[in-house]
Amino acid sequence: xxxxxxxxxxxxxxxxxxxxxxxxxxxxxxxxxxxxxxxxxxxxxxxxxxxxxxxxxxxxxxxxxxxxxxxxxxxxxxxxxxxxxxxxxxxxxxxxxxxxxxxxxxxxxxxxxxxxxxxxxxxxxxxxxxxxxxxxxxxxxxxxxxxxxxxxxxxxxxxxxxxxxxxxxxxxxxxxxxxxxxxxxxxxxxxxxxxxxxxxxxxxxxxxxxxxxxxxxxxxxxxxxxxxxxxxxxxxxxxxxxxxxxxxxxxxxxxxxxxxxxxxxxxxxxxxxxxxxxxxxxxxxxxxxxxxxxxxxxxxxxxxxxxxx
Amino acid sequence: xxxxxxxxxxxxxxxxxxxxxxxxxxxxxxxxxxxxxxxxxxxxxxxxxxxxxxxxxxxxxxxxxxxxxxxxxxxxxxxxxxxxxxxxxxxxxxxxxxxxxxxxxxxxxxxxxxxxxxxxxxxxxxxxxxxxxxxxxxxxxxxxxxxxxxxxxxxxxxxxxxxxxxxxxxxxxxxxxxxxxxxxxxxxxxxxxxxxxxxxxxxxxxxxxxxxxxxxxxxxxxxxxxxxxxxxxxxxxxxxxxxxxxxxxxxxxxxxxxxxxxxxxxxxxxxxxxxxxxxxxxxxxx
Numbered sequence: 001x002x003x004x005x006x007x008x009x010x011x012x013x014x015x016x017x018x019x020x021x022x023x024x025x026x027x028x029x030x031x032x033x034x035x036x037x038x039x040x041x042x043x044x045x046x047x048x049x050x051x052x053x054x055x056x057x058x059x060x061x062x063x064x065x066x067x068x069x070x071x072x073x074x075x076x077x078x079x080x081x082x083x084x085x086x087x088x089x090x091x092x093x094x095x096x097x098x099x100x101x102x103x104x105x106x107x108x109x110x111x112x113x114x115x116x117x118x119x120x121x122x123x124x125x126x127x128x129x130x131x132x133x134x135x136x137x138x139x140x141x142x143x144x145x146x147x148x149x150x151x152x153x154x155x156x157x158x159x160x161x162x163x164x165x166x167x168x169x170x171x172x173x174x175x176x177x178x179x180x181x182x183x184x185x186x187x188x189x190x191x192x193x194x195x196x197x198x199x200x201x202x203x204x205x206x207x208x209x210x211x212x213x214x215x216x217x218x219x220x221x222x223x224x225x226x227x228x229x230x231x232x233x234x235x236x237x238x239x240x241x242x243x244x245x246x247x248x249x250x251x252x253x254x255x256x257x258x259x260x261x262x263x264x265x266x267x268x269x270x271x272x273x274x275x276x277x278x279x280x281x282x283x284x285x286x287x288x289x290x291x292x293x294x295x296x297x298x299x300x301x302x303x304x305x306x307x308x309x
Numbered sequence: 310x311x312x313x314x315x316x317x318x319x320x321x322x323x324x325x326x327x328x329x330x331x332x333x334x335x336x337x338x339x340x341x342x343x344x345x346x347x348x349x350x351x352x353x354x355x356x357x358x359x360x361x362x363x364x365x366x367x368x369x370x371x372x373x374x375x376x377x378x379x380x381x382x383x384x385x386x387x388x389x390x391x392x393x394x395x396x397x398x399x400x401x402x403x404x405x406x407x408x409x410x411x412x413x414x415x416x417x418x419x420x421x422x423x424x425x426x427x428x429x430x431x432x433x434x435x436x437x438x439x440x441x442x443x444x445x446x447x448x449x450x451x452x453x454x455x456x457x458x459x460x461x462x463x464x465x466x467x468x469x470x471x472x473x474x475x476x477x478x479x480x481x482x483x484x485x486x487x488x489x490x491x492x493x494x495x496x497x498x499x500x501x502x503x504x505x506x507x508x509x510x511x512x513x514x515x516x517x518x519x520x521x522x523x524x525x526x527x528x529x530x531x532x533x534x535x536x537x538x539x540x541x542x543x544x545x546x547x548x549x550x551x552x553x554x555x556x557x558x559x560x561x562x563x564x565x566x567x568x569x570x571x572x573x574x575x576x577x578x579x580x581x582x583x584x585x586x587x588x589x590x591x592x593x594x595x
Contacts, residue, residue, distance in 0.1 A: 043441030190589035
């Protein structure tokens with residue numbers, strides 16, 4: 001904490017040398033903080049300001065306090081979008097985490113071609129959300145889709161993936177999970193490899209089976225990474241946008257009855273179709289609040305993972 | 310840390326048959342949608358909706374590519390060009406900004422360092438480009454920047470993850486003695502950064518560049534809002550292609566989609582090892 005003593009080599013503290021020691025660190029970090037101020041902090045505050053106005057495309061703005069928030073909190077469409085977002089978040093995230101941990105555990109075994117497996121399950125990451133959504137929308141299309149064809153082949157009834165609520169959530173969750181499960185598995189794998197091996201050796205000497213070792217050592221040791229992954233998934237899940245957009249043929253309404261409209265779609269619908277900037281900004285702030293709440297709840301929840309249950 | 314894979318030995322149990330089957334199935338699921346993209350992109354329009362579905366690629370890829378590139382609703386070539394410009398510029402800038410700040414946070418002492426570093430980590434967690442979409446749009450209108458490349462590029466230069474990654478990398482790859490020695494020789498802070506730090510952290514820069522390029526190549530919401538349909542990025546372009554031809558011409562849609570992922574697939578095949586390594590390294594540090 002004594003900047004002068006830090007560099008004893010500085011024998012002739014001329015003005016330039018002093019400037020170099022004192023100011024250069026700030027100059028080096030300044031580009032990030034300047035950009036953050038302009039494109040991060042300012043928009044965040046400005047969103048709040050816009051949300052307190054009746055603010056339309058034409059530029060007629062009038063201060064209306066919390067009316068936009070009042071409208072949203074009593075608006076059935078907004079709550080429908082909120083329910084859909086939370087529902088799809090849960091539907092996508094829980095299987096994704098379980099699968100990712102199991103996959104990581106499998107990848108952690110000794111075998112030939114490990115890099116190939118790792119790259120293989122990471123491959124979906126190169127595919128953009130738009131591309132994923134296009135391919136999956138076709139796979140899940142009610143008439144010609146491969147999923148319904150498979151269902152009919154094994155003697156089941158075809159499912160109306162688009163028009164019914166739960167099936168549409170399932171199809172969209174499948175898109176999310178396809179893209180992210182492998183990525184999360186790699187993150188878990190990295191964490192698994194840092195678990196001290198004596199823990200496993202001690203457990204093995206005590207006669208613990210691999211399954212028991214997995215539950216009593218691996219999972220508890222992964223706790224910080226699980227919290228991290230859940231947090232990332234929370235942000236991604238709460239902002240779900242491109243998948244339902246493409247699944248609904250590029251429309252913002254999330255299906256004829258809004259059965260898969262997310263908050264992300266609701267915001268952009270208010271913004272682009274209704275040109276209601278104030279409402280869109282208020283919905284964005286509410287979304288931000290929801291993310292904080294859901295993240296906090298998830299933190300408390302994942303924080304309870306312990307060795308002995 | 311980098312050699313985590315090779316020290317496995319003792320505690321890694323040998324893979325069982327069940328493990329191999331599980332992984333094989335996971336691999337199949339990972340690859341299948343991409344393979345399906347190739348199948349439909351190389352088939353005729355009627356093949357795409359045939360029952361039972363075709364399982365092997367056909368011979369119409371070339372024809373489908375020329376149809377997709379010529380489609381008026383998509384502007385695929387413009388989209389590919391714009392995406393190279395946007396993702397390339399963001400990558401170069403983010404790598405520069407992140408190595409500079411990463412060096413400062415790792416090796417220099419200054420008042421407020423801890424607080425500033427924590428604030429960078431906090432900004433990593435705020436989804437700025439999404440929560441701030443309305444004011445960003447209003448800003449761009451005021452600046453008269455709508456439908457310009459700088460409007461797409463600048464907001465994505467805010468990348469806390471890059472600083473975090475480069476700080477970790479600098480801590481690990483640049484010994485304090487090296488910095489001290491350079492200072493003894495009278496090197497200024499900038500010279501230390503340019504001559505000592507940058508050469509040492511080159512592998513970390515490569516990983517950050519790969520991840521940043523991939524992420525920005527795939528960015529969708531903000532370009533969709535700020536660019537006009539006739540001047541899109543590639544993601545906006547295939548969205549246009551899909552909207553116009555949905556239900557009628559899957560071959561062409563899938564061809565456009567295939568073209569949109571080709572650059573990333575090439576990068577992934579060429580640098581897959583580094584990407585996997587970089588991701589794993591970043592994960593352990595957090």
